Amino acid sequence: MSDFNHEFLEIADIVPAFVPVDMQTGTNNGIWIAMKNVTRLVCVLFKAAGTVGDNPVITLQQATGNAGAGAKALPFTRARTKIGPIASTPQWSIATQSAANTYTPTSAASQAMIAVEVQATDLDLTNGYAFVQLSIPDTGTNAQLGAAFYIAYGLRYPQNITPSSLT
Incomplete structure (x- = not known):
């Protein structure tokens, strides 16, 4: 079945990780997202200068x-x-690194969007790992506004109302 015959939100889900906050006020933990109904997850940070x-x-x-x-x-x-x-x-740049669970862009003084995409197969499925969380530790001593969200896609069974990505 082709995804071209479906509306975006019939095959994907957009979920807030955390709402706009001053990221210098402690660890900013996103909610946990279930990967059991999707094949990919894009974790996005949207921030002010x-x-x-x-x-x-x-x-x-x-x-x-x-x-x-x-x-x-x-x-x-x-x-x-x-x-x-x-x-x-207008265009995305791609940054590559050795495998690690953190990435630090040199973007503090600029507006930015940073996205990391994972596949369900990147998780330790053998040991029952099926949930993902994006977090941003305290950014330092000065104010920096930011929000994060997830785009879960590759829905295994497209439908008018997507299943919850939270459970």
Whole structure:
């Protein structure tokens, strides 16, 4: 079945990880997202300009339950970024790294969108890991507004109302 015959929200789900906050006020933990009904998840940070040196650290974890049971690192090798004035930064750049569960763009002083995509098969499925969380530790001593969201897609069974990505 082709996804071209479906509306986007029949084959995908958009879920807030955390609402806009001042990211310098402690760890900003996203909610846990279930990967059991989807094949891919894009974790996106959308942020305002901050202060040089207060770079956000994108952190991904995996767990066996939606409350974070058995949480451990979820390594990834690529991140996509749009760093600069959002209205005039049309293309994504690709950053590659050795496998790690964190990525630190040098974007503190700029507006930015940073996205990391994972596949369900990247999780430790053998040991029951089926949930993903994006978090951003405290960014430093100066204010920096940000919000994060997930785009879960590759829905195994397209339908008018997508199943919850939370359970």
